[in-house]
Amino acid sequence: MNQSNMIWPDKVTICEVGLRDGLQNEKIxxxxxxxxxxxxxxxxxxxxxxxxxxxxxxxxxxxMADTEKVVQRMKRVDGVEYRxxxxxxxxxxxxxxxxxxxAKLTVSVSESHCINNFNQTPLEMxxxxxxxxxxxxxxNIKVSGALSSAWGCAFEGKxxxxxxxxxxxxxxxxxxxxxxxxxxxxxxxxxxxYEIGKYMVETFPQIKWVLHFHNTRDMALSxxxxxxxxxxxxxxxxFGGLGGCPYxxxxxxxxxxxxxxxxxxxxxxxTGVDSLKAIATARTAQQMVDHQAESHVLKAGRCxxxxxERVRHQNNKS
Amino acid sequence: MNQSNMIWPDKVTICEVGLRDGLQNEKIxxxxxxxxxxxxxxxxxxxxxxxxxxxxxxxxxxxMADTEKVVQRMKRVDGVEYRxxxxxxxxxxxxxxxxxxxAKLTVSVSESHCINNFNQTPLEMxxxxxxxxxxxxxxNIKVSGALSSAWGCAFEGKxxxxxxxxxxxxxxxxxxxxxxxxxxxxxxxxxxxYEIGKYMVETFPQIKWVLHFHNTRDMALSxxxxxxxxxxxxxxxxFGGLGGCPYxxxxxxxxxxxxxxxxxxxxxxxTGVDSLKAIATARTAQQMVDHQAESHVLKAGRCxxxxxERVRHQNNKS
Numbered sequence: 001m002n003q004s005n006m007i008w009p010d011k012v013t014i015c016e017v018g019l020r021d022g023l024q025n026e027k028i029x030x031x032x033x034x035x036x037x038x039x040x041x042x043x044x045x046x047x048x049x050x051x052x053x054x055x056x057x058x059x060x061x062x063x064m065a066d067t068e069k070v071v072q073r074m075k076r077v078d079g080v081e082y083r084x085x086x087x088x089x090x091x092x093x094x095x096x097x098x099x100x101x102x103a104k105l106t107v108s109v110s111e112s113h114c115i116n117n118f119n120q121t122p123l124e125m126x127x128x129x130x131x132x133x134x135x136x137x138x139x140n141i142k143v144s145g146a147l148s149s150a151w152g153c154a155f156e157g158k159x160x161x162x163x164x165x166x167x168x169x170x171x172x173x174x175x176x177x178x179x180x181x182x183x184x185x186x187x188x189x190x191x192x193x194y195e196i197g198k199y200m201v202e203t204f205p206q207i208k209w210v211l212h213f214h215n216t217r218d219m220a221l222s223x224x225x226x227x228x229x230x231x232x233x234x235x236x237x238x239f240g241g242l243g244g245c246p247y248x249x250x251x252x253x254x255x256x257x258x259x260x261x262x263x264x265x266x267x268x269x270x271t272g273v274d275s276l277k278a279i280a281t282a283r284t285a286q287q288m289v290d291h292q293a294e295s296h297v298l299k300a301g302r303c304x305x306x307x308x309e310r311v312r313h314q315n316n317k318s
Numbered sequence: 319m320n321q322s323n324m325i326w327p328d329k330v331t332i333c334e335v336g337l338r339d340g341l342q343n344e345k346i347x348x349x350x351x352x353x354x355x356x357x358x359x360x361x362x363x364x365x366x367x368x369x370x371x372x373x374x375x376x377x378x379x380x381x382m383a384d385t386e387k388v389v390q391r392m393k394r395v396d397g398v399e400y401r402x403x404x405x406x407x408x409x410x411x412x413x414x415x416x417x418x419x420x421a422k423l424t425v426s427v428s429e430s431h432c433i434n435n436f437n438q439t440p441l442e443m444x445x446x447x448x449x450x451x452x453x454x455x456x457x458n459i460k461v462s463g464a465l466s467s468a469w470g471c472a473f474e475g476k477x478x479x480x481x482x483x484x485x486x487x488x489x490x491x492x493x494x495x496x497x498x499x500x501x502x503x504x505x506x507x508x509x510x511x512y513e514i515g516k517y518m519v520e521t522f523p524q525i526k527w528v529l530h531f532h533n534t535r536d537m538a539l540s541x542x543x544x545x546x547x548x549x550x551x552x553x554x555x556x557f558g559g560l561g562g563c564p565y566x567x568x569x570x571x572x573x574x575x576x577x578x579x580x581x582x583x584x585x586x587x588x589t590g591v592d593s594l595k596a597i598a599t600a601r602t603a604q605q606m607v608d609h610q611a612e613s614h615v616l617k618a619g620r621c622x623x624x625x626x627e628r629v630r631h632q633n634n635k636s
Contacts, residue, residue, distance in 0.1 A: 003519065004547040006512050007322045157625040187621045189584035190543050194324050201321065217621065218533070218577045218614035219584075221540045225508050229322040251618040259536045266507035266537075296536040300569040303505045303535065307475040 006229060011270045013234040014257060015049040016042045020085055021254055022238030024063050026289045032069045034288050039074055045277035049081045055091035071098035089131045096139050105129050106146035109167050110153035126170045133174045144178035145171045152187025161196050178208045186216020190226035197230030212236040213255050220255035221263055240282035240293030256295035258282050262302055275302060324547060329588045331552040332575060333367040334360045338403055339572055340556030342381050344607045350387045352606050357392055363595035367399045373409035389416035407449045414457050423447050424464035427485050430473035444488045451492045462496035463489045470505025479514050496526045504534020508544035515548030530554040531573050538573035539581055558600035558611030574613035576600050580620055593620060
């Protein structure tokens with residue numbers, strides 16, 4: 001009989017990236033007040049790792065132009081990690097000036113993607129990270145790294161594991177040991193996630209791995225399940241599943257935080273997140289961006305609510 | 319290091335239930351011609367097991383009232399299994415008269431669900447299956463069985479494995495050895511599917527198991543992945559992900575056949591289905607029911623198409 005031995009960790013960590021990756025493609029630019037309201041709700045739901053924005057050039061992504069103000073005005077709750085995406089030293093300096101102590105660098109593992117978008121190879125881009133880590137060390141800023149297009153690239157298709165590993169080793173040379181493997185185009189599949197994830201966990205036990213999936217082709221929760229089987233227990237999500245790919249109109253965005261939390265709780269895995277509060281955050285975000293969010297439990301409710309409601313309904317009838 | 323050993327079968331079988339479970343809650347009643355057009359497309363896509371309708375009372379589900387005509391008029395391709403859902407002997411007689419040689423019985427494993435809907439316990443309902451299997455044996459009709467609410471019930475919540483096992487043993491007493499575990503409310507989660515699936519596969523090696531999931535809370539593909547890990551390789555799907563739950567307006571329906579096929583192909587698992595033709599079926603069905611289908615690859619396209627398109631676009635630019 002051909003069966004596997006699936007594993008179930010006691011606890012999984014969710015990083016909320018809705019304020020950055022969720023919002024950055026939205027047409028309606030949210031006010032600082034709205035972003036702070038969402039941030040408060042995220043914190044209140046129990047999430048401990050939050051990406052609050054990005055310090056890219058203000059003209060590049062208008063939705064992120066006010067990240068300074070968000071960071072300056074946000075309440076800081078003890079035990080919560082607030083970080084921002086920074087593309088380069090300039091962005092890191094702005095993040096530091098605004099008072100952030102955590103930052104995430106990012107590079108695409110796809111040569112074509114890098115050259116096409118930035119006119120640099122991934123390794124050339126990463127040379128620019130050297131002054132960043134020096135600056136971060138001097139100012140006591142913790143730095144993590146992202147490998148975008150790790151699960152597939154619209155130019156190159158599947159990325160060979162050697163190509164990912166090369167970038168991982170460069171990050172290690174920089175002393176960065178928290179790394180996320182990112183799938184903005186929703187091309188990753190669970191077999192690939194399991195096989196590459198397992199290889200990475202085995203090869204680099206010193207690295208804390210984070211997986212970032214979009215639900216473009218409905219594979220994100222399966223990819224998270226496969227990531228868990230590979231030994232990874234930290235995953236990104238975005239409230240309401242916001243953040244579609246600009247190339248694919250109507251396609252799903254990031255995996256919805258509340259859908260991840262709901263599935264994990266149904267599986268008996270603790271996330272430390274209040275799922276009803278996560279759903280409430282998604283509902284508020286949906287109102288702010290003014291379109292239907294790509295979230296399942298926001299529409300359908302949690303399993304337990306379905307049962308409770310029916311039982312209540314039955315009791316009322318009898 | 320905590321890692322599992324996931325398994326990947328060479329081949330998975332997809333059963334298309336769109337013509338029955340996909341359509342039965344749709345407001346627009348399709349014509350026999352439209353259903354035959356969809357059926358032809360399903361067959362052309364390479365699917366070999368097709369549920370063409372159900373022989374319930376014509377007034378119970380108006381969309382299924384013409385199942386006789388669909389069965390009488392459909393082309394029969396060698397090697398394709400055409401079956402219908404039958405609730406009782408009367409339905410089986412109608413299926414036989416229309417010329418079908420395969421039928422599926424169904425019972426809810428939830429006592430409350432059965433009593434509430436049919437005023438009978440599951441075992442009382444199954445007594446009515448005895449004349450069905452006698453009739454089927456006499457007329458050379460192959461019978462399979464479904465256990466609905468196996469993964470959760472709006473009245474009872476999670477169903478204990480013992481309760482499922484009791485119904486399985488009753489089916490075995492009737493000589494029925496092809497059984498599907500069905501989740502119409504989308505309450506199943508992958509840990510549960512793996513644990514109960516594994517137990518069932520180990521306990522009943524003589525049974526051929528089929529899993530039927532709805533994507534209400536986005537867990538269907540994860541459940542299929544977990545089912546594969548439990549040793550199960552046959553899954554239902556419905557074109558376009560049609561078939562929402564009438565209790566939950568706007569919620570996703572059956573898992574979309576084309577999303578299942580796409581994920582499995584990306585994982586290197588053969589389904590015998592042409593994914594582009596499966597997407598074409600979903601697109602046609604979407605037009606016929608006249609609302610947006612809950613299908614991901616219908617909107618976003620396959621991974622390989624994204625790559626091909628971008629590469630083509632690049633080549634045109636240069």
